[in-house]
Amino acid sequence: MNYNIAVIKGDGIGPEITDQALLALDATGTRFGHTFNYEFLLGGGAALDVHGIPLPDETIEKSRASDAVFLGAVGDPKWDGEPGANRPEMAILGLRAELGLFANLRPALIFEELADASPIRPDIISGSLDILIVRELNGGIYFGPKNTDALTDGKTGDGVLAALDLADGKGRWTGTTAYDVEIYSESEIRRIGKVAFEMARKRGGRLMSVDKANVLECSRLWRGIMEDMRAAEYPDIELDHMYVDNVTQQLIKNPKQFDVIVTSNMFGDIISDEASQITGSIGMLPSASLGEGSFGLYEPIHGSAPKYAGLDRANPIATILSAAMMLRYSFSLAAEADAIEGAVRKFLAAGYRTPDIMAAGFTEVGTAKAGELIASLV
Ligand code: IPM
Numbered sequence: 529m530n531y532n533i534a535v536i537k538g539d540g541i542g543p544e545i546t547d548q549a550l551l552a553l554d555a556t557g558t559r560f561g562h563t564f565n566y567e568f569l570l571g572g573g574a575a576l577d578v579h580g581i582p583l584p585d586e587t588i589e590k591s592r593a594s595d596a597v598f599l600g601a602v603g604d605p606k607w608d609g610e611p612g613a614n615r616p617e618m619a620i621l622g623l624r625a626e627l628g629l630f631a632n633l634r635p636a637l638i639f640e641e642l643a644d645a646s647p648i649r650p651d652i653i654s655g656s657l658d659i660l661i662v663r664e665l666n667g668g669i670y671f672g673p674k675n676t677d678a679l680t681d682g683k684t685g686d687g688v689l690a691a692l693d694l695a696d697g698k699g700r701w702t703g704t705t706a707y708d709v710e711i712y713s714e715s716e717i718r719r720i721g722k723v724a725f726e727m728a729r730k731r732g733g734r735l736m737s738v739d740k741a742n743v744l745e746c747s748r749l750w751r752g753i754m755e756d757m758r759a760a761e762y763p764d765i766e767l768d769h770m771y772v773d774n775v776t777q778q779l780i781k782n783p784k785q786f787d788v789i790v791t792s793n794m795f796g797d798i799i800s801d802e803a804s805q806i807t808g809s810i811g812m813l814p815s816a817s818l819g820e821g822s823f824g825l826y827e828p829i830h831g832s833a834p835k836y837a838g839l840d841r842a843n844p845i846a847t848i849l850s851a852a853m854m855l856r857y858s859f860s861l862a863a864e865a866d867a868i869e870g871a872v873r874k875f876l877a878a879g880y881r882t883p884d885i886m887a888a889g890f891t892e893v894g895t896a897k898a899g900e901l902i903a904s905l906v
């Protein structure tokens with residue numbers, strides 16, 4: 529088969545890690561008789577350099593027309609001074625919004641071969657860990673109303689602060705004031721809930737919904753809808769709820785209690801980084817961002833790590849595993865995905881380590897060598 533993949537290498541270590549994933553894809557294509565065609569597109573700081581904007585229309589349109597989008601990482605300190613709407617990160621946020629990618633799957637899996645790279649005591653993880661974080665990706669505080677403004681003489685540019693100030697009656701919002709609104713609707717919660725319940729059904733049958741229902745209205749709505757869904761459609765799933773602050777403790781204390789976790793955009797961003805450290809390195813965790821059909825965007829959960837750019841030190845495994853997720857979820861190529869994941873295992877079992885997971889007695893290799901070895905093991 530032929531597959532057309534929109535590739536956005538992005539910034540920092542983005543290009544070098546993406547190149548390694550494409551090597552693994554090509555090796556898989558050769559072994560299984562598929563052709564992967566790549567259309568290289570600009571996004572993030574790389575697009576700002578050329579077009580002055582992080583997400584050109586061409587990138588959106590060609591991504592939409594592709595079978596799947598593959599992204600390295602975006603973010604470059606050079607553009608830190610840009611207004612929020614023109615930062616490199618808007619490339620990824622804009623693609624998620626434009627392409628309707630509302631379900632972010634972030635598996636936190638410990639490879640047995642890497643159990644000693646985890647900072648958690650071996651008796652706590654006992655050699656393995658397999659958690660799937662399902663993060664809502666199109667809503668919440670990331671995409672709610674937001675602005676930075678000042679209330680001057682009871683007026684602001686957009687009137688929101690003035691209205692709030694009036695309702696509050698305390699005259700609290702003076703000087704420069706910023707707001708980001710956490711907002712969720714029933715339909716948004718139901719559609720991510722469905723993805724999470726279905727995943728739990730395919731896995732261990734347990735779902736932990738993470739919220740802050742002791743404080744937030746959005747969380748109370750979220751919790752109620754999850755309960756509703758379980759009662760109506762998923763009585764076979766064991767559903768529990770946990771406050772997000774407690775989850776950050778439990779992930780360290782007893783991570784094995786979790787199977788599938790479902791949570792909002794912001795909480796999911798935070799706890800997926802924490803979960804990645806349990807597995808040894810943030811350089812190991814892939815992700816899939818899915819919409820309603822099989823179309824998706826695939827990227828490592830980590831950022832562009834500008835200080836490691838071009839040094840041949842970045843771990844390409846999260847990106848290579850993201851390619852495996854693309855084969856599995858967008859192209860339904862399970863054996864091919866297994867082949868890539870198997871190659872990563874063989875690479876680790878053979879004693880190779882990138883600097884982030886290096887330990888005594890292993891062989892340290894750089895980004896390019898790691899990519900070449902993994903591709904050769906597909
Ligand atoms: C992630 C990243 C992004 C996010 C940034 C780069 C916008 O941290 O994918 O986790 O916050 O979602």
Ligand code: MG
Pocket residue numbers: 797798801829
């Ligand atoms: Mg993040």
